[in-house]
Amino acid sequence: MTVFLQNLINALQWGSFYAVIAIGYSMVYSILMLFNFAHGDIFMTGSYIGFGVATGLMALSAAGVIALPNWLILVLTLLISMVLTSFLGMFIERVGYRPLRDAPRASAAITGLMIGIILETGNLILLGAQRIKFPALVEPVTYDLGGVFVTNQKVLIVVVSLSLAMALHQFIRRTRWGMAMRAMAFDYVVVPLMGVPINKIAAMTFALGSGLAAAAGILFGVAYPVLDPYMGIVFGWKAFVAAILGGRGSILGATLAGFILGFIEIFVAMVFPSTLRDFIAYSIILLILVFRPYGLFGEPYSVRLRL
Amino acid sequence: MKKVFVVSVLLLASLVMVTAAVAQKAVTLKIGINAEITGDIPKVGEATKFAAQMWLEDVNKAGGIEVGGKKYKVELAIEDNESKAESAAKAATKLITVDDVIAIVGPQASKQAVPAGEVCNNYKTPMITGWSTNPNTTKDRPYVFRACFLDDFQGPALSIFAKGEYKFTKAAVLYDVASDYPKGLAEFFKKDWEKKNGPGSVVAYESFTTKDTDFSSQLTKIINSGAEFLFTPQYYNEVPLIVQQAKQLGWKKPILGSDSWASDELVKLCGKDCNGFFFVSHYASAGAKGATKEFIDRYKSKFGYVPDDVAALTWDAIGLIGQAIKNAGTITGDVKKDREAVRKALANTKNFPGITGTISFPPGSGDPIKCANIVKINDKGEFEFYKTACP
Numbered sequence: 001m002t003v004f005l006q007n008l009i010n011a012l013q014w015g016s017f018y019a020v021i022a023i024g025y026s027m028v029y030s031i032l033m034l035f036n037f038a039h040g041d042i043f044m045t046g047s048y049i050g051f052g053v054a055t056g057l058m059a060l061s062a063a064g065v066i067a068l069p070n071w072l073i074l075v076l077t078l079l080i081s082m083v084l085t086s087f088l089g090m091f092i093e094r095v096g097y098r099p100l101r102d103a104p105r106a107s108a109a110i111t112g113l114m115i116g117i118i119l120e121t122g123n124l125i126l127l128g129a130q131r132i133k134f135p136a137l138v139e140p141v142t143y144d145l146g147g148v149f150v151t152n153q154k155v156l157i158v159v160v161s162l163s164l165a166m167a168l169h170q171f172i173r174r175t176r177w178g179m180a181m182r183a184m185a186f187d188y189v190v191v192p193l194m195g196v197p198i199n200k201i202a203a204m205t206f207a208l209g210s211g212l213a214a215a216a217g218i219l220f221g222v223a224y225p226v227l228d229p230y231m232g233i234v235f236g237w238k239a240f241v242a243a244i245l246g247g248r249g250s251i252l253g254a255t256l257a258g259f260i261l262g263f264i265e266i267f268v269a270m271v272f273p274s275t276l277r278d279f280i281a282y283s284i285i286l287l288i289l290v291f292r293p294y295g296l297f298g299e300p301y302s303v304r305l306r307l
Numbered sequence: 308m309k310k311v312f313v314v315s316v317l318l319l320a321s322l323v324m325v326t327a328a329v330a331q332k333a334v335t336l337k338i339g340i341n342a343e344i345t346g347d348i349p350k351v352g353e354a355t356k357f358a359a360q361m362w363l364e365d366v367n368k369a370g371g372i373e374v375g376g377k378k379y380k381v382e383l384a385i386e387d388n389e390s391k392a393e394s395a396a397k398a399a400t401k402l403i404t405v406d407d408v409i410a411i412v413g414p415q416a417s418k419q420a421v422p423a424g425e426v427c428n429n430y431k432t433p434m435i436t437g438w439s440t441n442p443n444t445t446k447d448r449p450y451v452f453r454a455c456f457l458d459d460f461q462g463p464a465l466s467i468f469a470k471g472e473y474k475f476t477k478a479a480v481l482y483d484v485a486s487d488y489p490k491g492l493a494e495f496f497k498k499d500w501e502k503k504n505g506p507g508s509v510v511a512y513e514s515f516t517t518k519d520t521d522f523s524s525q526l527t528k529i530i531n532s533g534a535e536f537l538f539t540p541q542y543y544n545e546v547p548l549i550v551q552q553a554k555q556l557g558w559k560k561p562i563l564g565s566d567s568w569a570s571d572e573l574v575k576l577c578g579k580d581c582n583g584f585f586f587v588s589h590y591a592s593a594g595a596k597g598a599t600k601e602f603i604d605r606y607k608s609k610f611g612y613v614p615d616d617v618a619a620l621t622w623d624a625i626g627l628i629g630q631a632i633k634n635a636g637t638i639t640g641d642v643k644k645d646r647e648a649v650r651k652a653l654a655n656t657k658n659f660p661g662i663t664g665t666i667s668f669p670p671g672s673g674d675p676i677k678c679a680n681i682v683k684i685n686d687k688g689e690f691e692f693y694k695t696a697c698p
Binding site for chain 1: 484513514515516518520521523524525527528531543544545547548551554555556557572575576578
């Protein structure tokens with residue numbers, strides 16, 4: 001029982017990352033009908049930006065310019081990095097995707113791959129191949145709840161991830177901009193004709209997705225404090241799987257699918273030999289998609305992919 | 308026709324050179340150094356050269372090596388292999404055919420040592436590498452030796468340590484199934500541990516794949532398996548994550564590692580979390596005693612920095628050659644005969660007191676039987692010599 005509960009907590013933490021990254025994928029894919037394959041690398045870049053901001057703030061604090069407690073540094077790091085990464089997202093949209101908006105979908109898809117490679121190698125040139133240690137903003141405190149171990153980091157990660165997902169969901173459901181986004185997701189061709197500014201919506205979609213990716217990147221740095229330039233690749237693929245599994249046009253679907261993915265991975269490794277983890281986990285997901293081709297929460301009337 | 312002519316002239320020329328060299332009475336003994344002085348790993352070449360020069364100074368201060376009651380002065384012939392496989396083969400050929408060396412030390416990296424070993428074996432010249440751990444370097448090559456232990460030897464060394472130090476009987480292993488080195492080490496360790504402690508004594512044998520960062524599920528399994536310690540033969544970028552996650556999941560038992568832990572980056576990435584854990588190493592500078600400490604102090608005062616494992620292993624490699632020359636019995640002056648005698652003496656080496664451990668060569672093998680050094684990461688985050696483990 002303790003093993004089960006412990007893995008439940010492990011899965012909640014692990015699923016949080018998939019969930020938050022999957023949201024960014026899902027938004028771009030739902031609203032603009034394109035696969036932003038660079039999203040995993042935006043997550044990586046967000047993590048590195050977070051590293052830079054946190055290191056800078058800690059240096060300022062240590063030098064006595066402004067005394068900041070660690071929790072405040074974390075909050076500021078999250079906010080500043082999310083904003084900076086949002087700008088990066090908008091920049092990528094402007095130079096990488098907007099010129100190709102009417103090009104074949106495959107061109108836009110490989111644009112994402114290329115931007116991803118540029119971000120990885122750019123980082124490699126800038127900082128070198130050695131791994132970077134993310135600053136310990138949250139000193140881990142472990143609580144022993146009768147054989148089940150929970151850390152303050154785990155709680156923080158799950159709470160922040162869920163709050164971000166809920167906040168975005170409310171934004172999409174309740175604001176005019178959110179309504180415009182939903183409309184775009186509903187019909188990509190007609191809605192712009194009704195006067196919805198497609199360029200602004202596209203920029204905003206990228207900004208929100210990238211901001212979330214940055215938040216995931218920083219939380220990732222807190223939990224797994226070894227950063228390397230290629231850490232976004234596999235993570236990006238898996239989050240992409242979660243986005244599709246969640247179903248097009250559903251923020252909550254992507255969130256839930258992210259957690260489901262985390263649960264499947266953790267519990268498969270619990271029951272089966274860990275060597276078979278991804279083999280079994282992704283076979284299960286393939287099976288789910290065979291029976292629910294629109295994803296778990298996708299609406300059946302949504303426009304099919306035009307790839 | 309023209310080609311045949313050119314080739315035969317060249318052959319003739321080299322023949323003349325070889326006979327000329329043989330005719331010239333060898334008063335001084337030449338030892339070749341085939342080192343990575345330029346190229347990707349210049350530090351390796353530098354350490355090789357420095358250690359060899361320090362050894363040479365000692366020997367010649369004592370008047371040379373005494374063989375059969377007569378003292379012979381020693382010279383080094385140093386060749387740069389540019390850290391390239393082809394250049395290493397060329398350097399070996401030149402040392403053998405032009406410089407008439409009696410034996411060669413190096414190359415150090417397997418990429419260079421494997422092809423150079425081929426050349427030395429073909430020319431029947433003893434070669435010893437300090438650092439190369441690739442099995443192919445010495446495989447089926449009676450003239451090629453090494454001063455370091457092979458990767459698979461680390462498993463038995465660790466199981467002896469865990470057994471002797473803690474009386475443990477139940478082990479857990481966590482390794483990367485997609486990477487050769489950790490996978491090989493994990494398998495060797497498991498085999499050895501189960502041989503000594505009975506089948507099923509590795510109570511958790513868990514894996515992940517390269518680039519994974521979350522090991523919580525595997526570690527939860529390990530923690531609940533009743534294992535008394537964890538062996539993880541991973542690299543410095545994964546070890547900190549494994550150690551930190553294990554601690555956060557309530558693991559309070561020892562964690563042991565392989566020589567892949569030995570990087571300053573490990574301590575940088577791990578912070579205090581890795582302190583108190585152990586790994587196998589060829590050599591450790593901090594906490595060294597006796598001859599090892601003496602070597603480190605001398606090297607440091609001479610060259611300005613603490614010698615690394617390459618320097619220490621080169622010291623032992625060239626020391627082995629020196630002892631083999633001494634034990635060769637007589638120096639005839641016919642370099643081919645002398646090489647044969649040195650090879651024989653080298654292969655018969657028993658309990659050579661090296662600074663990286665006591666070295667013996669088993670019959671018919673160039674891979675030494677030696678004790679491994681167990682290194683502890685101390686409270687200051689330094690790699691400190693803890694004890695030796697001798698299978």
